[in-house]
Amino acid sequence: MKKRLWRIITGAVLFAASIIIEFYTDWFVIPLYLISYIVVGGDVLLRACRNIVKGKVFDENFLMAFATIGAMFIAEYPEAIAVMLFYQIGELFQDYAVDKSRKSISSLMDIRPDYANLKRGEEIRRVDPDEVRIGDIIIIKAGERVPLDGKVIEGRSMLDTSALTGESVPREIEPGSEVLSGCININGLISVEVTKEYDESTVSKILDLVENASSKKSRSERFITKFAAYYTPVVVITAVFLAIIPPLAFRGETFSEWIYRALSFLVVSCPCALVISVPLTFFGGIGGASRKGILVKGGNHMEALAKTEILVFDKTGTLTKGVFNVQKIQPEGITGEELLELVAYAESYSSHPISNSLRQAFGKDIDRSRISDVEEVLGHGVIATVDGKKVMAGNVKLMDMMNIDYNDTEHAGTIVHAAVDNKYAGYIVIADEVKEDSGQAIKDLRQANIKQIIMLTGDSEVAASKVAEELGIDKVYSELLPGDKVEKVEELLSRKSENGKLAFAGDGINDAPVLARADIGIAMGGLGSDAAIEAADVVIMTDEPSKIASAINISKMTIGIAWQNIVMAIGIKVVILALSAFGITGMWAAIFGDVGVTILAVLNSFRALDVKNL
């Protein structure tokens, strides 16, 4: 870069000197012009010759060399040199801009660990993460990046996962916790047993995904590549006609004038601005999104996201936490605490999620000696003797079976009725909770112009419609079996408009077939789940549904910038071509039509990196 800059400066000084000398004398001016031309554009000439030898014309160097030499033949020396100079300065700027955007994109993805502290016996060595094997022990000090996925065997600390999730709240870790590569250990010293090799580690997977995302091209990208393939030859051929036909056809038109115009055409014919503008934009958008914990697996998926019309959510684990909690205790004849204690005891031998949440709500250790004669009635509930009392806990079927009068009630969630010594003792409601940001997620989606928001669930209708009402969801399909979900999505797919897309958001593990069937499959809670990353087109690393709206907004902005670049690049080029054909502008404007447009496109694509407020 430095060397090029010096050459340009030297050339510019020489060029200025030649112009000044020309004022006083014609003598020695032409050789001086030639020298400054070679200083400025020597490398371009060299590369052009090389390509001609190899039979490759029509590249940038050839076009520039041809245009400037042509200008010298029609005795436009200062023009030729100025154009070459301007071109070189433009190229320098362009390289700088591209380099800068490469750097800012790669700093976005600067989550690659450089080394691992491998512990063998008492010795600790700093090694390449590649060399660490499964089962090895690594030491991670405060401030260091976790190099490989593993399990903590010693030490406590806080882990900053923001590089992977965009989540700023640190995660607490202790022996037994899983740690993922790419996170930063904030304070304590921890020993970790490695569970995955480097290539299979989270950080490698994420980087691979983001880098390879650009190979799945969007429609706008395919359009521009195709356009570029035709653009250059068409412009060059037009230039040839332009140079020959008007001087022959019209009296009074000179060859030198029309050749000059044709040469301007050649300068604008380079397709680089077109080819660079779109992928750079997408790369920025995908990189920016990954910084927020949203992985978009390709430009094509970004394009589809921006066109989302119907968003289908799975309920459990996506809009709700997927963790069951005691929501209500309604005792009869005994206190609420007694009811919870008796039911928790009666259910204490079961490992069902409902029993777990009951025990959790009870919160004390279970003294097994207080329970006897546990009898599980499949599909109904459980009967057990607790402290000498006969406790029955289960659904209405159990109450009917045992001829107990119960309070028939409707609640969203699972209701556990209980009876003590054949007398009804009340009920406990256990339900899943809506996630904190689900409401916001739906609002944001509406703002992003999603026409229909639909929820699918295997849960009961009561439970489903309560959640739907709370969140303001348009339509709910409940009591679905896993296979029914695919069918429902297919039905919805047939109902959307031709250009609109249907996105499905689920947890990625149970919903893999539905994720695959939808236009866009969005997996939630992808961090640490390979299955989810594999199955989906878009992976939300955290389990916040509000990130879906962010993903859609980022996609819309990225697509917008990409099209702006396309329209701008083609527009400016066409205008300059027209102006040069009529002789209104000269080669100077043509140079702007080449490198200037590229620089503008690169600068514009920078904007795609800024996704903070989306």
Place this chain on the structure above:
Amino acid sequence: MKKKFIIEGLGCANCASKMEDAIKKLDGVKDATVNFITRKLVIEGEDDKMPEIIDKAAKIVKDIEPYTTLKKA
């Protein structure tokens, strides 16, 4: 088999797409991508033809942009 390379000195986006097209057409290549931004070349090809493919790909890259070098990533 998948092989990754870094094209050092890659400076022109149009050249990158020319390289990609040319390498894709090589015998035994299933897929090839040249990423202008990361400067990465990824070739997916048949195992036994891989050494030959790599040689030819290196030549294509040099032909299109003489001032580049192909490095193993």
